[in-house]
Amino acid sequence: MTKLFLLNVEHESATRVPDKPLRPFGDTCLFDIYLSKLEAIFQQVWNGVPEEERLLVDAAVALWPGDKRLIEKADDADIPRIDRNEASRNAHNDLATQFNFLKDIDCDWFLWPNGCAPFLKVETILEIARRFHEGEPRPITTVREKRGWIWDESGCSINEHAGSTQDTEPYYESTYNVHVFNKHDLVKYGHYWNQDAPVEMYVMKDEIETMDIDTMDDFAACEKVWREQHE
Numbered sequence: 340m341t342k343l344f345l346l347n348v349e350h351e352s353a354t355r356v357p358d359k360p361l362r363p364f365g366d367t368c369l370f371d372i373y374l375s376k377l378e379a380i381f382q383q384v385w386n387g388v389p390e391e392e393r394l395l396v397d398a399a400v401a402l403w404p405g406d407k408r409l410i411e412k413a414d415d416a417d418i419p420r421i422d423r424n425e426a427s428r429n430a431h432n433d434l435a436t437q438f439n440f441l442k443d444i445d446c447d448w449f450l451w452p453n454g455c456a457p458f459l460k461v462e463t464i465l466e467i468a469r470r471f472h473e474g475e476p477r478p479i480t481t482v483r484e485k486r487g488w489i490w491d492e493s494g495c496s497i498n499e500h501a502g503s504t505q506d507t508e509p510y511y512e513s514t515y516n517v518h519v520f521n522k523h524d525l526v527k528y529g530h531y532w533n534q535d536a537p538v539e540m541y542v543m544k545d546e547i548e549t550m551d552i553d554t555m556d557d558f559a560a561c562e563k564v565w566r567e568q569h570e
Contacts, residue, residue, distance in 0.1 A: 340391065341476045343468060343519070344446040345380065345398035346421075347373060347454050348437070350428050351406045355554050360454065361408055362558070365565045369552070370409060373400075373454040374416045379461045394468040396446060403428040434525050441522040448476055451518045455552040457561055459516050463548065467517050467541050478532035479519040479539045482511040483549055511540055514549040 349370065353359040360370040377398060384395050399419040402409050413420045421444070426436050441449065450471070452464050467479055487504045489497040501507045520531040532538050543549045552558050 340393075340472055341448060342396040342446045343394065343448045343450055343471055344444060345377075345395045345450045345452070345464075345468075346401060346441075347377075347399075347452060348401045348423070348427075349373075349406075349409055349454050350403055350423075350430075351409055352428075356552060356558050359552065359558070364457070364558075364562050365569060369455060369457060370412055372457050373452075374412060374418055376452070376459075376461050376464070377418050378416060380464065383461070383465065394465060394472065395450070401427075401440060433529055434531065435529065438522065438525055441525075444522075447521050447523065449520055449522060451520070453516050453551060456514075456516050456548075456550065457552070457565060458545075458548045458550055460548060463543075464517060467519065470539075470541065471519055476521070477519075477539055478521070478524070479517075479541055480531070481514045481516040481518075481543050481549070482540045483514050483543050483546070484509045485512050486510075511542070514543050515551055516543065516549055517541070 349360055351358060351361060356362065361368050364372070377400070380395070380398060384393055397419070399421050400413050401421040401423050402413065403423045403425070404410070410420065421440055423440055426432055427439050430437070448471070450464070450468055452459060467481075471479060486507050486509050488500045488507065489510065491497055498507060498510065518531050524530070524532050528534065547564060550557070550561050550564065552561050
């Protein structure tokens with residue numbers, strides 16, 4: 340079985356949502372939600388499962404040493420962590436630099452679940468890991484199916500506009516919930532995978548599960564749903 344390493348990369352600083360992973364979110368915070376998922380994954384993947392049958396060879400959260408509050412939470416939860424350097428924590432650097440610490444990990448394939456997607460289910464993460472092991476090692480990413488009329492920036496149609504949007508051919512939009520990638524592709528292609536080749540799509544059906552926080556409006560919308568679900 341090809342080794343697959345579950346990895347989250349987190350940092351305290353965020354330009355659009357200040358203090359995003361630790362900002363109060365209902366009765367919790369995004370980082371605590373993510374750590375609880377990791378704890379559940381450890382229970383399901385490692386406890387009592389023979390090493391050769393484990394979906395994930397290991398898991399960790401990558402943190403910059405200066406992010407003391409995140410480190411304290413990860414250590415309290417007994418979650419393995421990896422140190423990031425200054426270049427890695429700069430979100431404006433290329434992906435190979437942001438993930439430069441992967442060179443020290445004895446694994447080629449990584450599964451990245453988005454720590455800013457509070458409704459992403461443990462079951463979905465593990466299902467994607469299972470799918471990865473069903474065939475040859477390959478990139479996988481989460482998408483949602485969309486139907487509608489699409490134009491380019493010049494106003495020209497990109498797809499065929501049927502009279503009813505439901506009759507148009509579907510297209511697929513990234514949800515940024517989970518990526519499976521090979522660390523060597525980060526250097527080779529400057530991206531998670533070769534963008535000139537097909538990537539396997541995992542179609543997400545639950546719109547709430549796909550919710551991702553990038554802005555303060557996203558944060559407010561997700562927190563509202565979270566409160567409704569946890570009252």
